Amino acid sequence: MTINRKNREIARSVMKVLVVLTLSLLGSLLIAGLGAGRESILMMFLLGVLFVTILTNGYIYGLAASVAGVVLFDFFFTEPRYAFLIYSAVDVMLLLFFLVTAVVSGTITSRLQKQISISHQSELTARLLYKVAEDFLHITGKGNIILRGIKYIYDHTGYASRVILDGDDQEYFSEQYVQSDMEGLTIPIQGVAKQMGSLTLYCGRDELTFQQELVVKTVATQLGAALDREYSYREREEIRVAMERERLRSTLLRSVAHDLRTPLTALTGASSLLTDKFEQLSLEEQKKLAADISEEMIWLANFVENILNMTRIGEGQLFLHKEDEVVDDVVNEATSHMSRILQNRHLEVSLPNEVISLPMDGKLVVQVLVNLLDNAVKHTPLESCIDLKVGILGNDVVFEVCDNGNGIAEDIMNRLFDGFTTPKNNIIDGKRGMGLGLAICKAIVEAHGGAIRAENQPAGGARFVFSLPNGGE
Incomplete structure (x- = not known):
């Protein structure tokens, strides 16, 4: 392929030389017929040599054109005409000067053309290298x-x-x-x-x-x-992911150790008191200690369930087991879990008049409601009112948990559903928590194809709203 390309280039260059020499000869014959002197005729051949040097890429073609120009001038314009003989010393000197001039001019032109070609090639090469480097950057x-x-x-x-x-x-x-x-x-x-x-x-x-x-x-x-x-x-x-995973693991372990200490201390104290002074305690005091133990055990059960769910979410193993569940049954199960934790708070439940069933993982949705209600309990004082409402909006079933506490702090509003997010102020009931509950709620709701959001109510308190699609996926 390369040899054929070179042969084609040589053939084109030879053709250019022949065409230029032919035009130079015709032009010389024309101006000779008009009475021009031999010096003008030689200038015509000199121009032909320069054109050959410009149109071709080799010094050899300019040299060949110079020799051919001398031969043609000798044959057509020196005495005797139409013969390769020269009788006049003046003609010999004239042809010699023409040959030298043609060779020098052709050499200079060829070198200049070569420098221009090199400069152009260098520019193209620089552009090419820049484009290659730029393409790979992005x-x-x-x-x-x-x-x-x-x-x-x-x-x-x-x-x-x-x-x-x-x-x-x-x-x-x-x-x-x-x-x-x-x-x-x-x-x-x-x-x-x-x-x-x-x-x-x-x-x-x-x-x-x-x-x-x-x-x-x-x-x-x-x-x-x-x-x-x-x-x-x-x-x-x-490395960054490994460090982040290690940081979350350390945070989880510290939070678990910290949050288990309070209920375990309460359980230890209540059970020890019952064991050591059971006969001395009145019936009401015994019931109170047993209720405290039950409350702490319920809190621990929810706590452990949240940890397990968060672990499954982190490992991508939160699998849904969807079945048609009646919304009323799910809400009743969630409120039954909260009966001892509410203490003196009033829980108002509002359900639709008609029976609604949804394809959902009932256990996980109960966990969402328990987490939201537990969050409301933590952030509201005794004698407060907590509302749980269920309604239908378009093709979605909407759940709302509202309270009349202090609302959500602005500094954590944007990251409320991230893991390990807790307010800086003290919690009402002293149980701070790891901040996993809302993150778990978001993961479970979104796994069902729903959405969850939080906002402050104009009259005070917080409102958490999540929706589940009616009809499933």
Whole structure:
């Protein structure tokens, strides 16, 4: 392919020389017929030599045009005419000066043309290198980086290529690549610290041009830099995720240890008092201690359930077991869990007149309601009123839990449903909690295809609203 291309270029250059010399001869004959002197005729041939030098890419063509110009001038314009003889010494000197002038002028023109070509080539090369480097700056993902490099090579060289990375069983190749025994040029893909793979260009026995070779080597270099950057970013991301996981684990352990201390202390004290002074206690005091133990056990059960759910959510193992559940039954089960925890607070429940059933995981939805009601208890004083309302809005069933406490602090409003988010002020009942309840509510509701939000009421207190789709997924 390369030999044929060179032969075609030589043929075109020879044709240009013949055309220019023919035009120069015709022009010389024309001006000779108009009475022009031999000096003017020589200038016509000199112009022809300069045009040959400009139109062709080789110094040899200008030299050949100079010699041909001398021969043509001798044959057509010196005595004796139409013969390759020269009788006049003046004509010999004239032709000699013409030849020297033509060769010098052609050489200067050829060099100037070559410098222009080199400058133009350098500009194109600089633009090409800049474009290659710029393209790789904005690509992420190992596969995307390699495929962009392969496509870039094919667009600028016309040859298919293949990339193989060390330690990676997958091969990346251009769409035009066909498995064969075709010879290829292999270039290593070098990273900062080690070789990362190799790039093979399937060009057969063709000799690459300077620009083609530059494109391939530049792409290989940019592939190494981009892949090195991608691997470094991935390693940093893995380290960051591991550190974040360790931080959450430490936070969880500290929170569990802290939050278990209060109910366990209460349980220990109440059970010890019952054991040691059971006979001395009145019936009312015995009932009070037993109620306290029951309340703390209920709180611990909810606490452990939240931890288990949060662990499942974190591991992506929160699976729903949907069945048609009656909303009234779910609400009644949630309020029964809260009967001892409410103490002197008043819980007002409002349900629709008609019976509503939804495809849902009843146990998890009960956990959502218990968490929201428990959150309302923690943030409201005794004798407060808590409302639980259920209604229908379009294709959704909407649940609302409202209280008349102090409302939600503005500094945590935007991250209220994130894990481990708790207000800085003291909790009413002294049980601070880990801040997992609302995060679990959000995960469960969204797993059902619903949405949850929180807001402060104009008259005071907080309102938590979540909706579940009526009809399921």
